[in-house]
Amino acid sequence: MTLAASFQIDYLQYLGADGQPVREFPPALRDPAVLLPLFKQMLYVRAFDTKAIALQRTGKLGTYAPCLGHEATHVGIGAAMAEGDVYAPSYREYGVLFMRGVRPREVLLYWGGDERGNDFQEGAARHDFPFCVPISTQCLHAAGAALAFKMRGEPHLAVATCGDGGTSKTDFYAALNSAGAYELPLILGVVNNGWAISVPRSAQTGAQTLAQKGLAGGLFCLQVDGNDLVAVLEAMRIASERARSGQGGSVIEFMTYRLSDHTTADDARRYRDDAEVKAAWEREPMTRLRTWLTAQGAWSEAEEASWKEECERLVNIEVDAYLATPVQPVEAMFDYLYADPPPELLAQRAAVIAMEQRPQEHRHG
Amino acid sequence: MTLAASFQIDYLQYLGADGQPVREFPPALRDPAVLLPLFKQMLYVRAFDTKAIALQRTGKLGTYAPCLGHEATHVGIGAAMAEGDVYAPSYREYGVLFMRGVRPREVLLYWGGDERGNDFQEGAARHDFPFCVPISTQCLHAAGAALAFKMRGEPHLAVATCGDGGTSKTDFYAALNSAGAYELPLILGVVNNGWAISVPRSAQTGAQTLAQKGLAGGLFCLQVDGNDLVAVLEAMRIASERARSGQGGSVIEFMTYRLSDHTTADDARRYRDDAEVKAAWEREPMTRLRTWLTAQGAWSEAEEASWKEECERLVNIEVDAYLATPVQPVEAMFDYLYADPPPELLAQRAAVIAMEQRPQEHRHG
Amino acid sequence: MDDIRSNAANPARSAGDAAAHHAAISGGQPMTATPITLIEAITQALAWELEHDPSVLVLGEDVGINGGVFRATAGLQQRFGAQRVLDTPLDETTIAGLSVGLAAQGMRPVAEAQFDGFVYPMVDHLICHAARLRNRTRGRLHCPMVLRVPWGGGIRAPEHHSEANEAIFTNVPGLRVVMPSSPQRAYGLLLAAIREEDPVIYMEPKRLYRQYKEVVANDGEALPLDVCFVLREGTDVTLVAWGAQVKEALEAADALAKEGISAEVIDVATLRPLDFDTIAESVSRTGRCVIVQEAPRTAGFGAEIAARLAEHSMYDLLAPVERVTGYDTHIPLFRLEMKYLPSVERIVSAARRAAAHG
Amino acid sequence: MDDIRSNAANPARSAGDAAAHHAAISGGQPMTATPITLIEAITQALAWELEHDPSVLVLGEDVGINGGVFRATAGLQQRFGAQRVLDTPLDETTIAGLSVGLAAQGMRPVAEAQFDGFVYPMVDHLICHAARLRNRTRGRLHCPMVLRVPWGGGIRAPEHHSEANEAIFTNVPGLRVVMPSSPQRAYGLLLAAIREEDPVIYMEPKRLYRQYKEVVANDGEALPLDVCFVLREGTDVTLVAWGAQVKEALEAADALAKEGISAEVIDVATLRPLDFDTIAESVSRTGRCVIVQEAPRTAGFGAEIAARLAEHSMYDLLAPVERVTGYDTHIPLFRLEMKYLPSVERIVSAARRAAAHG
Ligand SMILES: Cc1ncc(C[n+]2csc(CCOP(=O)(O)OP(=O)(O)O)c2C)c(N)n1
Ligand SMILES: Cc1ncc(C[n+]2csc(CCOP(=O)(O)OP(=O)(O)O)c2C)c(N)n1
Ligand SMILES: [Mg+2]
Ligand SMILES: [Mg+2]
Helix, strand or coil, X not given: CEEEEEEEEEEECCEXXXXXXXXXXXHHHCCHHHHHXXXXXXXXXXXXXXXXXXHHHCCCCCCXXXXXXXXXXXXXXXXXXCCCCEEECCXXXXXXXXXXXCCHHHHHHHHCCCHHHHCCCCHHHHHCCCCCXXXXXXXXXXXXXXXXXXXXXXXXXXXXXXXXXXXXXXXXXXXXXXXXXXXXXXXXXXXXXXXXXXXXXXXXXXXXXXXXXXXXXXXXXXEEECCXXXXXXXXXXXXXXXXXXXXXXXXXXXXXXXXXCCCCCCCHHHCCCHHHHHHHHCCCHHHHHHHHHHHCCCCCHHHHHHHHHHHHHHHHHHHHHHHCCCCCCHHHHCCCCCCXXXXXXXXXXXXXXXXXXXXXXXXXX | CEEEEEEEEEEECCECCCCCECCCCCHHHCCHHHHHHHHHHHHHHHHHHHHHHHHHHCCCCCCCCCCCCCHHXXXXXXXXXXXXXXXXXXXXXXXXXXXXXXXHHHHHHHHCCCHHHHCCCCHHHHHCCCCCCCCCHHHHHHHHHHHHHXXXXXXXXXXXXXXXXXXXXXXXXXXHHHHHHHCCCEEEEEEEXXXXXXXXXXXHCCCCCCHHHHHHHCCEEEEEECCCHHHHHHHHHHHHHHHHCCCCCEEEEEECCCCCCCCCCCCHHHCCCHHHHHHHHCXXXXXXXXXXXXXXXXXXXXXXXXXXXXXXXXXXXXXXXXXXXXXXXXXXXXXXXXXXXXXXXXXXXXXHHXXXXXXXXXXXX | CCCCCCCCCCHHHCHXXXXXXXXXXXXXXXXXCCEECHHHHHHHHHHHHHHHCCCEEEEEXXXXXXXXXXXXXXXXXXXXXXXXXXXXXXXXXXXXXXXXXXXXXXCEEEEECCCHHHCHHHHHHHXXXXXXXXXXXXXXXXXXCEEEEEECCCCCCCCCCCCCCCHHHHCCCCCEEECCCCHHHHHHHHHHHHXXXXXXXXXXXXXXXXXCCXXXXXXXXXXXXXXXXXXXXXXXXXXXXXCCHHHHHHHHHHHHXXXXXXXXXXXXXXXXXXXXXXXXXXXXXXXXXXXXXXXXXXXXXXXXXXXXXXXXXCCXXXXXXXXXXXXXXXXXXXCCHHHXXXXXXXXXXXXXXXXXXX | CCCCCCCXXXXXXXXXXXXXXXXXXXCCCCCCCCEECHHHHHHHHHHHHHHHCCCEEEEECCCXXXXXXXXXXXXHHHHHCCCCEEECCCCHHHHHHHHHHHXXXXXXXXXXXXXXXXXXXXXXXXXXXXXXXXXXXXXXXXXXXXXEEXXXXXXXXXXXXXXCCCHHHHCCXXXXXXXXXXXXXXXXXXXXXXXCCCCEEEEEEHHHCXXXXXXXXXXXXXXXXXXXXXXXXXXXXXXXXXXXXXXXXXXXXXXXXXXXXXXXXXXXXXXXXXXXHHHHHHHHHXXXXXXXXXXXXXXXXXXXXXXXXXXXXXXXXXXXXXXXXXXXXXXXXXXXXXXXXXXXXXXXXXXHHHXXXX
């Protein structure tokens, strides 16, 4: 036999779970002042997540998908993206979304059953794709965006993220296949949190790593400690530079853990050992970074306490804005379907408005 | 960086294009008596192919997909399969089909626009999947069959073949993903003939080999000279033994070439250089095997001449049977849709029969 | 609530009678005296078939230890093992394609789509293969598979979790499309679907999953897959509904009764093939028909019923056919979804309009 | 043959007038004096838009150097470059998903499905994303894409190459479904589809691709996407058809004329949104309607037209609505396919039956 091809998938880690560097940080990330704002952002995301769950538990929000434990991956991805780039999320990457300019009130509106949650008003997010529930379909939309960039000769890149379960979805494969075929400036970020609802990573595929799926399209593949902000940033830098310099697409597997239930409608105790969750808490992203920043003299308990209070305050402003948002008028069902709505739809719209305006007692029985 | 995973894809070749062994044949394949009947089968397939094209050109067959140049891959795959195994073809693997028991008249009926072409009457083919036009969807059906074998504890394996273009299709990825997840006794044979209609292999994907797509599912991957019958047989032996012994699925890429147009409806000169085709003829599967068998004293020009005559005779019997097959009665449209056809369908059936039976002059105007 | 009444005009089509036809299949299991929900009736039917037919298997996302996101398969993997109740990788194309392969090779897969909004990637295998395997091979192979789909809105679920998309399937030859609307019918129709030799799309109105309970005999008796059920007799107007709207139609009939309008209520139950005779017979007596459909109006399945009335019942109709439907827009996220769904009020208004004619 | 006649009863809906509305877009190109086929009209429209709008691109399998398996894109890659006319990897999910991404980010992709039988893997992206992007984001993003689908039977093609599957799309809010039936309408409607801000499924009756030629002015003038075209006026019966059946309907009208039955012929052209007014107005005059549909009968798009007649035109109808359709089975392989397709004979019989009433 002769050799047709051979491949290596590297694993990237800088900051160990204990807060000690396992190797020297990349030059650009050695200054704590670079990582500090991102750490604060991670705390902010966690404050938001906690509040959103509380809102759901008290009947003020619909089903909600928490992001507990994903903060380093999400914030790191968001930090690595530029204004003209395009992001295609699934449904739990609030850490990325906030960095892109999405406001927490928009996230709450979405899970609160209001389409305006996808009408991102600010920042780079204005051109980003909306929340995407059908698993991994967003990966192909990002590939389409990357193709648009390439054809227009723009220096942007497109990033899509999906879960470990999402790498089984045919759309994920289709996206990496086209990224390879067209050499697209596309990063497919796999947020491997170990579980797809009740199905463990091991049951999704026989592949040793999820990163290696990129080999099917000839992409650059990397596995990363997704709880290590430094590794996430460095991985994104490598992949972004490849993309922007015409070297094509990447699959990056971010190893993290879902410390929460899948959603507020899920009860993970049905299918998951407490011991596993406990062990995962030992590797979570916040503690290690806090340890390191504190050791560098860049952070303290007092600063943390006051920042947490500030987060609480900021989140509450958003929650209030969400709760104060009136329900859309009934005709909003019709008003965004077509640029140029057909007459038959306008007739239905008029009928609904008329029905709404009839006094209540005439409306029943 | 540390290493997360590494892989090697081997390339298998025994008999060079010039008919000289490039390495020693596997023990079971050293006796020319083993290869001779398969060589004869390859000649038979080519005789059939030539005749089918002639039928199409003279208006006696619909669009037909030739298999010129694929004989070693197809016959080798067919030879490696056992009675209880299941095969899921696409649309041009007559060499496999004939080994499974499909009669040439059935192939002709299919391309002649008659559903009975899929009603394989003989041999192992009785349980095989029918022709499959939607690219690579058959790969998942084979995976389903493999899952059935696994669940029933049967020692069989399922084989699906698709083309190089077919490896871009999401169903191909879905099949390899499930083969890995369930450790299925499945072989996905990729018949890489260089072209998917007008799209060259290089435009389908950025992957260096098509075999490596199997890595996305953690499968065993192998690239093979698909014009070398010995390599095809050996690759199938390796993958079959893995499958039957519970070691799971494989992707085997058979490197061959489409010496013909895509179908009789295609004109390859629109998109393909003559020089490429000419070069491919230097590597085609028949000549090299003939050279080797002749050198072993197992074959001669005289034997070839008389066997070709015999092939001609055998194929003509099949063609005659095909041409003599009357069109199905009109009610055949309805008769195989449900085990238990609903009344409304039976009413439509009756109406059609009544319409057929009206004298012709009453039927127009 | 809506126990099945006999259809006086056409007794052969009443559910009880049909059950009798299928009684031979019963293994003589003890009756469940406790009332159960529609979703429990589904679990019970799945368990029955897993127990009695070794070729049956259940597959889908999270159907294993988790028992499905709606708990339809709760306890089944524990009871029948991971060889019979399989979690799949997260891909609907995979679920559909594997099911076709399994069904073609001697198994009876009962696949689950996690939500209605996720069936679209299954459409290719269902239409190109499941629905055609028998026809394509002239009967050499066939495809006895069931796809269970939690269907429709009204549970304040996230996006893509509330779709009434049966029209995707109702124009497809070779499929059967079934939609239960009570625990009893859920049980009997699911047994029939699994025993059917051809593919069945079995859509479950998730709004009714836990809405009320009914005593369901766990006796393995299937209901027929080719009849509409007359749930309430009436003389002035025929209300035709399926899935979650059956409940609205029955409530509308109650309200109409108070106004002196006597409404007959028909649960279509099996959309394809359609038992139009039962509907036509009813309309021949009432002269009026209101079709209730949760899906968007245009080219929904209700159009087929209205079309057949236009073809066959023109001389019976005293009033124009009415359709009460979802609007020609996507079902809104949950803050507005109840404004979208056909309501009792809208059904009552339509019936009143019809009753005002003739 | 069927040049567009003005709709006397509703002149605003005639094609000529509509073209006038869109004349401003015209770049004043010279008229093509040579008659061209429907497929050539499509190539011409694609070339026009590629020439005039830099955001337009064409993508699909074999659309590049090969010019498409039907030659619809012949010469376009050579003329506009591989950046504007792209071969895709062999995967329909990919084509649909990339198109959504492209359209959302400022491009106007015109994608090709190679045959009708291969659109099913595209359904997910079309329904879940293309049709919803505007609604989902409250107008922040939208999806101006076109999917061209060679449609229908009658060309002795292999399996999966002959399907009339428009009903997959006609119940989907947010989509437009268009089907031309002459070279002129193919040109004008395709221009309109590409310029449309929302997604359009553009189904091309492949049986008409090369059946006859017509002079088509290459003037960049689009036709409206929301009208039915009255192709022939008549007083006794209205024949409603779309796609390849328009030709059968016109031939049936000729045959009926010989028997003294005057048939009006309407080409639906845009199925969704449906211009029902034109149909209703015609039926109000003729009192009879025969709907011709190539797809399987049950729950095909013809049902929607019949349903609307049952709702709105009951008092106009002198005879029951007739549907002449494909049967409720898969279109057979080509040896039998002509037995399956609606024939002139079947249309004539139905019209005669209708004319016998009232
Ligand atoms: C196409 C599709 N099928 C099923 C679902 C239901 N579903 C929602 S989330 C989920 C699991 C996703 O797991 P993973 O991709 O690992 O992402 P995670 O939620 O863990 O971040 C499933 C099955 C869906 N949203 N879309
Ligand atoms: C889903 C689908 N899309 C498109 C086609 C049309 N088509 C038929 S063969 C073919 C190319 C196939 O190429 P490849 O997989 O390399 O197989 P080959 O024909 O070369 O053996 C295409 C695009 C199809 N049959 N199915
Ligand atoms: Mg996960
Ligand atoms: Mg090929």
